[in-house]
Amino acid sequence: MSDGGYGDFEFERRFVVADLPTSLLDEPAPALIVQSYFLAADGYALRIRVQAGSALAELGPSTDPLDVLDAHEFDFCALTAKGPAAGGTRYEAERELDVATGVEMVRRGGQRIVKNRYALWVGADGWVVDVFGGANHPLVVAECERAGPVTDLEIPTFCTSEVTDDPRFSNDALARTPYSLWRGTFADELAERGPRFLGDFGNDRRSTD
Template identity: 65%
Template sequence: MTDGGYGDFEFERRFLVRSVPPDLRDAPTLIVQSYYLADEGYALRLRAKAPEVDAPMAPSTDALDTLAEHADAVDLCTLTVKGPTAGGTRYEAEREIDPAVGLQMIRRGGALIVKTRYSAWLGDDGWVIDVFGGANHPLVIAECERTGPVTDLRIPAFCLTELTDDARFSNDALAGRPFGGWRTAFDAELESTGPHFAQDFGRNQRL
């Protein structure tokens, strides 16, 4: 996380996506996360990242098997403490740890998330698009993060609705209550209410 003068806080907006546009399937990274604590927005997370690994995500994707298959490609492990999200802002303190230690810890415990992340530059902002596997398949979330509040955002057309302050879609919540178990209910909810884009972050524009 880049410090823009706000210390250990991150600023982001997040959106539901149905699928990754073909022209944005670049810069893939396999990510496996283990949550040793996830309660009411507070989380303790261990993350392993394997760059340039475009691992297919499906309901049958097993986080530990996928990590084992690509363990040699893991070049970064981080241990992160997070606080609850409020208005697109969240406390996050992060430290790098030795990948060998991180991989062994992930194998030994915690609630797991597996996903492939794609990175793209859209308009004036860098975006990441996460494609989830396992029990969270077929969830896809796009995220824009800045070093300060994410205001006056140009939102790509492939973003269907905003999830920024929907706690159900935080990764720590998804580790304990995967999307696959309530996808049908959410789709019905979205059909009933229609898409929503927050109006308290300045002026939204669509790309």
């Protein structure tokens, strides 16, 4: 949720990652996240997220989010309502929940995803890199979020192509229509058109690292 005078709006840009940068392995252990979407339609979403800080789970294509839920202790839970995204901006209102209650709600319903989330700094910006398991394996998405519009961004070299404006890559869409169902289609699109980076967010530059 933004705290930069924009109320309950988030500002982010998202990129697919072809190869997980090895530098992330030197960072502290990622957060383990299981999310359940009780509503995911037309850009609107109602999500419960449970998270375990500094926990690394082995995630593969056969990983069941419910098995992950049973195997780990979680220390944070939140309920989030989201509106449709437009131009890197999205309404998001979040409220923290009792963890035990949230875990049981995730266990009982919704469309689930599971991922390890790494955090790192690139220039002046904090980034998260989500490594998905289950039906969304082997998708890796990098995201930069700010308290205001994400302009004049230093884009890390590990970012293959921008998907800020591609609704297929939102987490609620991935819960409903997992990456494994259209991975080949996206690979064909990328091969045909090449990488793309949006040009309406100021003066972006590629990192030299």
